[in-house]
Amino acid sequence: MKPLSCGIDFGTSNSTIAIDLNGEIRLVPIEQDHVTMPSAIFFQQANNKALYGRVAVRRFFDREPGRFMRSLKRVLGTSLMKQGTLVNGAAMNFGGIITAFLKHLKDGAEAQAGATIDNVVMGRPVHFVDNDPQADEQAQAELRTIAGRLGFKHIEFQFEPIAAAFAHEASISGEKLAIVADLGGGTSDFTVIRLSSRYVNKPDRASDILANTGVRIGGNDFDKALSLAAIMPEIGYRTTYGSKNLEVPLKPFHDLAEWSKVNFLYTPKLIMQTRQLLHESHDKTRYGRLLDVLVRETGHMLLAGAEEAKIALSDVDLYDTQFDFIQEGFGIPVARTLFEEAIADDVRAIETSARACLQAAGVGPEAIELVILTGGSTEVRSVQALFRQLFPKAELADQNKLSSVGLGLGYDSRARF
Template identity: 65%
Template sequence: MTNISCGIDFGTSNSSIAVANNGNISLVPIEGTSVTIPSAIFYPYKENIPHYGKAAISMFFERKEGRFMRSLKRVLGTSVMKQGTIINGRPMKFEKIIAEFLINLKAKAESMAGQGIEHVVMGRPVHFVDNDPEADKRAEAELREVARSVGFAHIDFQFEPIAAAFAHEVKLSGEKLAIVVDLGGGTSDFTVIRLSNQYVHKTDRTSDILANTGVRIGGNDFDKDLSLAAVMPELGYKTTYGDKRLEVPLKPYFDLSEWSKINFLYTTKMVVQTRQMLFQSHDKTRFGRLLRVLEQESGHALLASVEDTKIALTEQAEYNASFDFIENSFSIQIKRKLFEDAIREEVEKISDSARQCVQEAGVKREDIDLVILTGGTTEVPLVQQEFKLLFPNAAIADENKLSSVGLGLAYDSQNKFGR
């Protein structure tokens, strides 16, 4: 047994780490005073030291030479994990890339604690990979091995929505029947759980957890839907070419709309094919923009602008999205309604998973006292509207959306590893 342990929320979009030290639970400042960090990494050309989070994003957008990566969590359990990738001309395994990101988190926590930390509870989605139990097991095993490789000797896992519940539980009075709605960048997870501040120190919560469900849909999928609906048509998506008026290949547009696939487009073959197709294009202005993005390798900048648009549309009914890095004065006026129409099918799948969770728990939607919203995707107005309709009698708790999972994992680590 130990007096010090930690919880790590390695998220698709953002990550956090919290320390449990002799009963004191606290989030660790990772970048300046921020207790969350974007799950991004940048390897500058001809340098051995990677940069993380906002610093990585800044270096990339300042057009520094090197390799930028984010949404690494999504490769766990997939065939891409085994393939590895090329970093500045050299092959590198994804295990090493993820390990370097976790080393940075661990070092910050150990610096704050003033000692080494060997005990960790890692957060995990209910399903790393949908409808594939073997891939799901493989993903957890891969993350466990990465955690071991960075120096954790004692590793346990907890579902992320359960961790979020633990973080909120300490502030409750009386028992509440809650559903945790954890909508991250890559997954949407749900837990129906009985909570009370009297249960905080219980080591076994099995009887309180009534059901878990999850689906591999998150904010990154909303980015993709918005990109394909509003932005890619302005880059020639679904335009035609040649005498037979064939539709241009769709794959580059889908890959440009997904964080984890953008880098795979930057090949000589792809650029040459796109140049050849431009000669036969029936919409050279729009299709020419696609070629420019590939030649300039500005796909991440493009998708970042889409993500900024998504965030802006949580507050505004309409937003003028600028893409002047592709073409001078190039912008697109995007309405929230277009965004909502684009994501409606995904929101329905998320809602179905929440309904399934309540059904598996053996309770009615009207019985839920508390809805705990966590994860940045819960900011989307259509999502909030959906969950208010689903649980009409429930109070809504939505503080610390980006850090509650990390905090709850540390509470769990204290119960599992502390004296």
């Protein structure tokens, strides 16, 4: 029997795995009937047992004691990989934590296949870390090491936007020049590529790929911008204290607005400093909410509120985000106009990267016949408007936003192995 191969999309927000079974590429349902799984882990306080995906998210929001983690992909290539962290009092390194998460995916796929999976194509962003080739190389090396620990005998990598293109290619009639915009939780990546259903099993696609670009901006950055603009001011952000009207330290608020940094805030030192400043605060109600969040370790719930508002504002002009865990009946209305102002610089950076991809490919926007939008962040209204404005004549394909990268990696694994 031919050794089994798979494609793994380890995403900042969601992850998928696709396997090749008897020549058919399909995504594996890894959580009941769900083929996507939130990239989240919850370590129960009682025994440090790890729970994954939707179960992890649910246990955390049910306020079960333990440690919740999201956006682990953003740790790759950074100093945090070596530092590690304390989980319910036990020292853990992030390599081990990411290995455990990806093992859960692989075990689920092997259970479905009834066999060991030897080969993998791992998805990767165009840049794990912007403007730092050494850190970028380090991030891929760390992910390769983790894949080796999982028992994969052959490990290859593919850029995520190229994988998304492969997922759409089978249904294309004729040949089309496409740009793929993959806007995930942590990065926005672009590829200009020639696509045709005739190329589906072509092993070497180098001549069809005209250019790749990417920028380390994604849905998590939108969450952060929205949180700082609309939510953190109600938690004491930019309030003042003392006789000299000094501004309160801003770093705790910025860290509270970033998924990968929240867990590092709950220290006795910061809680003590916040208590001391509260005595001199000119807005004890708002700044007191910061102390409450730190003491009760509810920073992730603040960010979840920002994410919830971001998603809702794709459909409504105003969303009332509820934070009953801070105070009964406490809500913050968030307007889409405020959200769009908050992310304007990020959207401009995404546009710059998309235009750079066209320039590197040596084509103008009018040459693009197909725009493939993938990743949850492409749902944002101002992002949609950007691509419609950039490519007014092109067909827009935006089906399977959360699963096309994983599926495309599965197609790539079949072609390679």
